[in-house]
Structure formats: structure tokens, C-alpha cells
Amino acid sequence: MSAPGLPMVVPAQDLPERVRIHEVGPRDGLQNEKSAVPTEVKAEFIHRLADAGLTTVEATSFVRPEWVPQLADAEQLFPLLGDLRGVALPVLVPNRRGLDRALALGARRIAVFASATESFAKANLNRTLDESLAVFEPVVRHAKDEGVHVRGYVSMCFGDPWEGAVPLHQVVRVCRALMAMGCDELSLGDTIGVATPGHVLELLAALNEEGVPTNVLGVHFHDTYGQALANTYAALEHGVTTVDASAGGLGGCPYAKSATGNLATEDLVWMLQGLGIETGVDLGRLTATSVWLAEQLGRSSPSRTVRALSPKDQ
Template structure:
């Protein structure tokens, strides 16, 4: 593998460091048609950690019939042992039953997954937005009472395949109500990848005006229209310091067929390196990991940086 380095040219107002919230093992793999063996998932996590990614979302405690790919959550955590239960190893839980399963395995960080739109709330959780908020309330309370860290995802923040453009005030209302439950962090999701930098800027402004500042926020962009990295850099310029990404650019959503891969971790790292922003990840190790995972899946990694550095 040839090794090319970007020139480092910082920009005014950029942060010294960004936290990469790696979602590859969960969001990256959840939409794969063939079930990835548990031991392969565990090795994937180990490789990501060895590459310097401190925060890795491991799996989801959803019923297997909902997302067959993630039906081995307990087995995965058992195989990972102590490295799977630290503060920086979140798991997704949809409800109290999922929380029970996670806590029984010693999980100390959880995420819940809400929606800014009614249609996707129905398709993803079989509930209205209001009903889903009522469902999340005891989950968050019990998790916090157990000493866990809690993240709230909000999907369809920029557009919905059934409802079209989503009004900013609608997104802010759902985000505010989730954060009012006591969540520690908000992840703003562009589930189908339709957002653009101006939209990102104004949504972050509106959230800030509502009392949800960039220090509480993360961004989660899909690259359907090639905008994920541009949107991410806009968010970083607005003060966001946590960015969701998936090694190799893997990803999708089983309940939104127009959702393609996530922002590739390698593409993000390349951009951060060019700005002189610290992140802690080893790009060469990430490329090797993505190349290995692509072999397990039987297809090339979507990441352009992986393809460039791995020679195609």
C-alpha cells in the first residue's frame, strides 16, 4: 500500500481535536444481507480499537426478527469480554427490554434511536413520535439511575423519503424533548443523505437557540449524494466536536431503503489530518481493517480514501 499524506493547512476557528464515534460494527453492518459471524464482528471491533478509535458502538439489543444481523448482541459482548463494556462502547437499545439485556451484560453506555418524522417513527419503532418519546422516558431514566451514559439519535433530521423535506422547527422540537429526558449527547442524523452545508448550519443554529449547543451534539451523515464530508466539516466549523463515521463507509438503514453508506472514517481522518485536527486514529491501520472487512463481505469498501491508499 502506497502512503500519501495530505498537506496540513489549519483553518481559523477549527478545533484542536475531534472525537470519532465509530458506528461500523452496528450501523455499518446492520443492513448487510448475509449475516456476519460473531467472531468476525469481534475481530472487527478489536481491529478498530487497535487502530486508535476509542469510541466504538458495538451492536444493538433489538429483537433478532427486526434486524437479523444484530441478533447476536449477547454473544458478541461475551466474546469481547471486558473491552466490550467500557464507557466508550455504546450499544443501541430500542426499549426497556433491550435495556435489560444490555445492563445484564454490564453495558455502561447506551443509545436510543428516535425520529424527527411520524412516518419513519412508525416504520422503525411501530409507534408515533409521541409514543416513542413515552417509550424512551423510562429507558433513559433507568439507564441514568444505573450510572450509564446515554446518547439520543434523531433520524430524518434533513429529509424523509416519505414526507420530503423536514422543517427545522420540527427537528428541534423532537431533539429538545429527547434531551429533556436527561440524555448526555444528541446525534443529529441525515438518514438518507440529502442534507447540504447550509441546511446543517441553520439546523445547528436553531438547536443552539433552543439550548442544545454544539458541545452536546454529534453529527451522523450518510453519503447518498456525496455530501457527508462537506456537511461534517460545516458542523465542525460550527463547533461540533463529535462525528459519527463508519470504517470503510459501510452502512445503511433496514427501514429506509434510500439510506446508503455512512461517512467513511478514513475519509474523515484524511480531512482532519489535512486541517491538523487531532483524532487519535491510525489511518494505515484503518485502511487495513477496511480492506480485511471488505474481504469478509465479498465486496470493495465504499471509502474513496481506502480505495486510493489500498491501490483500488
């Protein structure tokens, strides 16, 4: 039996016992808002996510304000999170200057954002793929010298709006380069949401064959074609235990106009709970958080689970 508002638990065989959700809503979600969200609202959002049981919450990005004006308040926001205990607060840094800004505020987990394709590297970073990797190398090296955990995002792992399908070997090359620099983990991004389960399994197998172990891999799916949960399940079958998601399904990509929202954290938690997989997340508190944020943004949440559990508020 299941309690009201909770799925019936039917454990599946050969899936992980626990999954770590890497919550990206405050960074990847809010960076796509048309207008800037007040710093105090962002801080409360992150506190509410932590209170719901999320232990990894990507807080902000130390990029130049003109690049992502919605996150221009990183220096003001990060100190407001100092009271959080037991919660990892990674931040995105584009270069050494961004890293120095983050380190000055005490950040202990950072992420760099690479591309698996030339077209997206030029659109997002204004560099070739190899030039962008060359920029990241000293950033990762210095971060590791400072004892900081480094995540490497790899965007366009499954498809690119300019280049179409992305060859597996191309993704593997970028992933191996980031690991060689010293990245502690990688997040495989389906930036425009075109992946399907078989494609996911094929890429994960190719990475393993080239020496990139499953335990350093996370997955980051967008739901453009309604495949995010199916793709996540395929990754779980392969043994992946880190899944990126965004509370309320916020987000997209400012440099890829065809990208829709990230996988909603609530939708992910509902599936994982039904499979008997531990997350440590209180679905009721998480849903209430997304309802609250939707009110702050002046629109309803795109998460199906949020809408199902709070129809009067949505």
C-alpha cells in the same frame, strides 16, 4: 511535506483542535448486510478498530432478532469485547427490555433511536412520534439511575423519503424532548443524505437558540449526494466536535431504501488530518482493517480513501 499515504497538513482557522469519532460500523454498518456476519469476525473487527485508535466503537444492538437478524448475536458478541480497555462500547437499545439485556452484560453506554418525523417513526418503530418518545422516557430514566451514559439518535433531521424536507422546529422539538429525559448527547442524523452545509448550519443555530448547546451534539451524515464531508466541515465550523462515521463506508438504513452508506471513517480521518485536527486514529491501521473486512464480506470497500491507499487490494 506529507508522508506517503498521508495528506499535507494545512490547519484551518477557527476549527476544533480535536474531534472524537463515534465509529458506527459494527452496528450501523453490519446491520445492513444481506447475510449475518460471524460473531468472531465482528469481535475481531471491533478489536482492530480499537487498535487503530478509535476510542468509541458502537458495538451492537439489543433489538429483537426478527427486527435486525444481522445483530441477533448481541449476547454472544458483547462478552468477547471485555478485554478492551479505554474504549467506549455503546450499544443501541429500543426499549426497557433491550436496556435490561444490555445492563446484564455490563454495558455502560447505551443509545436510543428516535425520529424527527411521523412517517419514519411508524416505519421504524411502529409508533407515532410521541408514542415512541413515551417509550424512551423510562428507558433513559432507568439508564441514568444506573449511572449509564445515554446517547439519543435523531433520524431524518434534514429530509424524509415520505415527507420531504423536515421543518427545523420539528427536529428541535424532538431534540429538546430527548434532552429533557436526560440524554447526555444527541446525534443528528441525515438518514437519506439530503443535507447541504447551509441546512446543517441553520439547524445547529436553531438548536442553540432553543437551549440545546453545541457541546452535546454530534452529526451523522450519509453520502447519498456526496455531501457528507462538506456537511461535516460546516458542523466543525459551528464548533461540533463529535462526528459519526463507519469504517469503509458501510451501512445505510434498513427502513429507508434510498439511504446509502455512512460517511466513511477513512475519508473523515483524511480530511481531519489535512486540517491538522487530532483524532488519535492511525489511518494506515484503519485502512488495513477496512480492507480486511471487505475481504470477509466478499466485496470492495466503498470508501474512496481505502481505495486510494490500497488499490491492489480493492
